[in-house]
Amino acid sequence: MEPRTIYGRVLTYILLIVGSCAFVFPFVWMLGTSLKPIEQTNTMPPRWVPYDYKATLNGRYQPVIRDNNPLTAPVLVVRMTEGPQAGIKRVIGVDEYKDGKARTVIAGSTEWLGATLLYRAEPGWYYVKERKETEQIDAPAEWDLLPPEKIDGRARLFWENYPNAIRKMGTTRVWIPFLGERTIPLFFLYLRNSLIVCTLGVIGTVISSALAAYSLAKIPWRGRGVLFAVTLATMMVPFPVLMVPMYALFKTFGWVGTLLPLWVPPALGTGFNIFLLRQFFLTIPRDLSEAARIDGCSEFGIFWRIILPLSRPALAVVALFHFLYAWNDFLGPLLYLTRRETFTLSLGLQAYQSQQGGVDWSSLMAASTLVCVPIIVLFFFTQKTFIRGIATTGIKG
Amino acid sequence: MTRAERRHLRNGLLFAAPWLVGLGTFLAFPILSSLYLSFCDYSTLQPPVWIGLQNYRDLMGDTVFHKSLSNTFIFAAMALPAGLVTALFLAILLNSGVRGLPIFRTLFYLPCLVPAVASAMLWLWVFNGQYGILNYALSGVLDPLNSLINSLLSSLGSDARVHLAPPTWLSDPNWSKPALAIMSVWGVGGTMIVYLAGLQDVPAELYEAAEIDGAGWWRKLFHVTIPCLSPVIYFTLIIGLINVMQFFTAAYIMGGGPMGGTAGMPARSTLFYAIYLWGQALEWLHMGYACAMAWILFMIVVILTLIAHGTALRRITYLG
Numbered sequence: 001m002e003p004r005t006i007y008g009r010v011l012t013y014i015l016l017i018v019g020s021c022a023f024v025f026p027f028v029w030m031l032g033t034s035l036k037p038i039e040q041t042n043t044m045p046p047r048w049v050p051y052d053y054k055a056t057l058n059g060r061y062q063p064v065i066r067d068n069n070p071l072t073a074p075v076l077v078v079r080m081t082e083g084p085q086a087g088i089k090r091v092i093g094v095d096e097y098k099d100g101k102a103r104t105v106i107a108g109s110t111e112w113l114g115a116t117l118l119y120r121a122e123p124g125w126y127y128v129k130e131r132k133e134t135e136q137i138d139a140p141a142e143w144d145l146l147p148p149e150k151i152d153g154r155a156r157l158f159w160e161n162y163p164n165a166i167r168k169m170g171t172t173r174v175w176i177p178f179l180g181e182r183t184i185p186l187f188f189l190y191l192r193n194s195l196i197v198c199t200l201g202v203i204g205t206v207i208s209s210a211l212a213a214y215s216l217a218k219i220p221w222r223g224r225g226v227l228f229a230v231t232l233a234t235m236m237v238p239f240p241v242l243m244v245p246m247y248a249l250f251k252t253f254g255w256v257g258t259l260l261p262l263w264v265p266p267a268l269g270t271g272f273n274i275f276l277l278r279q280f281f282l283t284i285p286r287d288l289s290e291a292a293r294i295d296g297c298s299e300f301g302i303f304w305r306i307i308l309p310l311s312r313p314a315l316a317v318v319a320l321f322h323f324l325y326a327w328n329d330f331l332g333p334l335l336y337l338t339r340r341e342t343f344t345l346s347l348g349l350q351a352y353q354s355q356q357g358g359v360d361w362s363s364l365m366a367a368s369t370l371v372c373v374p375i376i377v378l379f380f381f382t383q384k385t386f387i388r389g390i391a392t393t394g395i396k397g
Numbered sequence: 398m399t400r401a402e403r404r405h406l407r408n409g410l411l412f413a414a415p416w417l418v419g420l421g422t423f424l425a426f427p428i429l430s431s432l433y434l435s436f437c438d439y440s441t442l443q444p445p446v447w448i449g450l451q452n453y454r455d456l457m458g459d460t461v462f463h464k465s466l467s468n469t470f471i472f473a474a475m476a477l478p479a480g481l482v483t484a485l486f487l488a489i490l491l492n493s494g495v496r497g498l499p500i501f502r503t504l505f506y507l508p509c510l511v512p513a514v515a516s517a518m519l520w521l522w523v524f525n526g527q528y529g530i531l532n533y534a535l536s537g538v539l540d541p542l543n544s545l546i547n548s549l550l551s552s553l554g555s556d557a558r559v560h561l562a563p564p565t566w567l568s569d570p571n572w573s574k575p576a577l578a579i580m581s582v583w584g585v586g587g588t589m590i591v592y593l594a595g596l597q598d599v600p601a602e603l604y605e606a607a608e609i610d611g612a613g614w615w616r617k618l619f620h621v622t623i624p625c626l627s628p629v630i631y632f633t634l635i636i637g638l639i640n641v642m643q644f645f646t647a648a649y650i651m652g653g654g655p656m657g658g659t660a661g662m663p664a665r666s667t668l669f670y671a672i673y674l675w676g677q678a679l680e681w682l683h684m685g686y687a688c689a690m691a692w693i694l695f696m697i698v699v700i701l702t703l704i705a706h707g708t709a710l711r712r713i714t715y716l717g
Contacts, residue, residue: 330512
């Protein structure tokens with residue numbers, strides 16, 4: 001259905017460009033946030049370019065955190081010498097200091113207590129404080145006020161948010177062969193667990209599903225019609241129906257808290273993959289396998305030497321989709337995994353989010369990006385298989 | 398049975414053996430035992446006790462259950478049509494002979510790859526009422542609109558003033574479900590690719606014939622494209638129904654997580670069926686009750702599929 005007029009074509013491109021920008025924008029926002037220092041995420045309007053600020057503070061030229069809003073009225077910075085706040089630096093209004101005394105409210109009553117005037121800050125000055133190497137949200141640090149010309153700003157991407165996010169997700173002590181006991185970030189354990197679940201699940205489901213699909217497509221045995229119907233029907237069963245008995249079953253096996261419940265069931269084949277491969281095997285001409293049979297090839301030989309090599313594209317689709325499914329799965333890990341050392345990346349990311357309480361957006365976005373990157377890289381290397389897979393799985397249904 | 402038949406039976410069963418084991422252990426057994434457990438009081442700590450239809454009777458009177466069911470249906474009614482229409486629209490745009498098709502296709506498909514947990518985090522941040530990018534963009538539209546309306550009002554001599562402000566999305570019970578629906582539209586890339594493949598199979602002669610008959614763009618859309626695509630639309634509709642009824646991960650993360658705490662925030666507006674079922678099973682250990690809920694869900698999925706099947710069959714056009 002090609003638009004005939006030039007206006008139609010222009011409109012099509014405009015819609016496509018606007019639409020794809022809208023689809024891509026959330027990624028840009030995620031990536032952008034992950035490269036900002038934490039205090040520059042909470043601004044309205046948002047800051048598009050992160051800035052690295054440096055200033056001389058406490059006698060040292062160093063990286064600092066600059067508050068987002070400049071002063072609108074002059075203030076005085078004093079150090080208390082009297083009362084419960086003695087020794088503490090305070091910021092007060094210009095009329096709250098007189099003759100070496102600062103106005104202080106203690107338990108509702110106003111008193112004038114001794115204080116030393118440090119300096120006067122003018123409108124336009126900014127609050128700054130030290131940027132610590134390991135920035136803790138609640139770490140107490142003293143604010144100072146500096147005029148804008150004494151704060152050097154330079155646009156910079158905060159790539160250090162990534163290692164910091166990995167560290168903030170927690171660490172654990174594990175025993176590593178040849179190295180002994182080491183403290184490592186939980187992130188690497190999550191990654192390892194995800195890779196174990198994905199790899200074993202993929203290998204298992206490709207082999208088992210292909211075997212079952214061969215049986216259903218190429219071996220004329222009595223009862224295969226029934227098995228095919230049952231296989232199709234399993235695709236309709238919602239997971240919650242299986243959830244409670246599976247949990248009870250794996251509890252009796254002693255598998256709860258291990259990765260086994262996540263990869264063993266799919267490794268025995270899944271209805272969808274068997275259906276997909278069966279449809280593909282049916283398109284392979286009978287003559288090929290018949291010729292091999294006449295030459296004395298065994299059934300397994302036909303499967304292994306003739307059908308499988310011809311089915312590489314379909315097997316790749318099954319492998320990719322299972323990898324994607326297992327990588328993204330959240331409900332399974334949430335159900336079966338109990339200790340943080342056994343979490344997969346999805347569950348680990350959620351655990352980190354619920355523990356830090358949704359304040360540290362730059363670390364959270366960095367962690368989310370890290371969980372997405374392997375899948376997106378995988379996609380770019382296997383794009384053709386992916387697109388063909390989605391198209392055929394949709395249509396063949 | 399002849400020798401050949403026996404050999405085929407043996408080989409057939411041998412090849413299917415891993416799947417038969419999996420089917421029996423991880424599908425047939427759990428399905429049957431969850432049906433049995435739905436008639437029991439069961440907490441995993443003690444053996445199940447048969448209580449007949451009590452779980453189902455309790456469910457009928459459980460107002461939270463009704464709430465979770467209506468939440469799920471309302472969400473499905475927003476997310477499914479919005480997703481299907483967007484996917485179809487994008488597929489038609491991509492199929493109109495544009496240059497750079499692979500690039501656009503990849504851009505629209507990318508969100509489907511993002512793990513549900515990561516996309517939930519991402520959208521929590523996009524929808525953030527205070528610092529979220531969406532509300533920044535919306536106030537960029539609404540603020541000039543406000544001042545325009547207000548200047549009109551004052552020029553008319555009225556004292557009334559409007560102040561249209563963007564919603565706080567996930568913190569507002571009225572907007573939390575539309576927010577989740579917007580998020581789900583972001584993931585329609587897969588459906589779009591299915592439609593795109595379907596569109597490429599529509600015979601060009603049909604369009605040529607329609608053009609000879611003087612059909613315009615809209616007529617071709619409704620009388621050629623959509624009828625030819627109807628089997629594919631039907632398929633994606635069924636899959637979408639099955640999935641949306643089990644909507645869990647994003648709701649779990651964005652709605653405040655475990656039941657005991659704040660599930661379905663705000664004001665239970667995101668307490669979906671699967672979330673409530675999860676809470677009953679894993680947090681309150683009402684495993685029998687959860688199984689009854691799961692079976693009701695199963696029946697709903699089956700009935701909806703049959704309805705979709707029944708109405709679709711009359712409308713679907715299969716091409717050769």
